[in-house]
Amino acid sequence: MPLSDYDLHKEIGKGAFSVVYLVTEKKTKQQWAMKIIDKKSSSKAALETEINIMKKVDHPGIVKMHEFFETTDKTYLVVDLVTGGPLFDKIVDKKYFTEKEAKSLTKQLLEALKYLHANGIVHRDLKPENLLLKSATTLEIALSDFGLSKLMEEDTFMKTTCGTPSYVAPEVLNNINSTPTAYSSAVDMWGVGVITYILLCGFPPFYSEDIRKLFESIMSASYDFPQQYWGSISKEAKHFINCLLTVDPEKRYSAAQALEHPWVLDSSSQAQPLP
Ligand code: ADP
Ligand code: MG
Numbered sequence: 001m002p003l004s005d006y007d008l009h010k011e012i013g014k015g016a017f018s019v020v021y022l023v024t025e026k027k028t029k030q031q032w033a034m035k036i037i038d039k040k041s042s043s044k045a046a047l048e049t050e051i052n053i054m055k056k057v058d059h060p061g062i063v064k065m066h067e068f069f070e071t072t073d074k075t076y077l078v079v080d081l082v083t084g085g086p087l088f089d090k091i092v093d094k095k096y097f098t099e100k101e102a103k104s105l106t107k108q109l110l111e112a113l114k115y116l117h118a119n120g121i122v123h124r125d126l127k128p129e130n131l132l133l134k135s136a137t138t139l140e141i142a143l144s145d146f147g148l149s150k151l152m153e154e155d156t157f158m159k160t161t162c163g164t165p166s167y168v169a170p171e172v173l174n175n176i177n178s179t180p181t182a183y184s185s186a187v188d189m190w191g192v193g194v195i196t197y198i199l200l201c202g203f204p205p206f207y208s209e210d211i212r213k214l215f216e217s218i219m220s221a222s223y224d225f226p227q228q229y230w231g232s233i234s235k236e237a238k239h240f241i242n243c244l245l246t247v248d249p250e251k252r253y254s255a256a257q258a259l260e261h262p263w264v265l266d267s268s269s270q271a272q273p274l275p
Helices: 047-058 087-092 099-118 155-159 170-174 186-201 209-218 235-246 253-257
Strands: 007-014 020-026 029-038 067-069 074-079 132-133 141-143
Touching: 029 047, 029 170, 087 099, 087 132, 099 141, 099 186, 099 253, 170 186, 170 209, 186 235, 186 253, 235 253
Parallel strands: none
Antiparallel strands: 007 020, 020 029, 029 074, 067 074, 132 141
């Protein structure tokens, strides 16, 4: 029973369907994060394949999976321990990031996604809560939870209908009533657009208390850059966001394309605030 290989210390995080514990592997004394997920439905055969892919993932910007096991009602994932907390908390503290900081974070995210996509993996649940800071003092991030939404197909729908600020791509909303299929990597790129937007101004591009209005604005990519908050932000940054918040997934920038965008390539520029 693999669970007995670990000492569970304390709870270090909570998700919608999971609790994350700080654990020590008894044999090696090594610390890990253990994510325990309540099974909604009985696990599918495809899950095994998915987990095996995730175990092969090896990239500095991605939380690596160490071990996976399950019981009848729970799934256990043992992953790299990341100690800086979710990027989301940092946004709440700081309100927003400078253009230079946002660029660095976006670039790290793009590198991780380029790697995942090149390996045929789509994250599908990109949002600041799933970007963890490697330490409290640096702005280095590691992507967690990739591929996991496959574990819980209803996840996207549930989170979306809860009316929280939405990171969901238009094509996902369009397909919400049909059987979820493997969405292309373009859904992640939409998420990059939403995250970059939030990093730069502190609020989401699409927001409405009314879920129908929220869906409509996403599906038509109706968002703007209010002058009051975006006046001092470069036009390259806005153009970059436009290239990602593009309704047609075919026209939306890929991770490789986004890494070549002038805003990302230019590491020196930082727009000066308007007088
Ligand atoms: P869910 O997918 O259910 O939302 P997450 O994987 O996002 O769950 O984890 C919930 C929280 O647990 C995160 O926001 C973070 O605070 C913490 N957490 C998750 N993974 C790790 C990790 N590898 N190291 C440290 N903390 C983690
Ligand atoms: Mg999560």
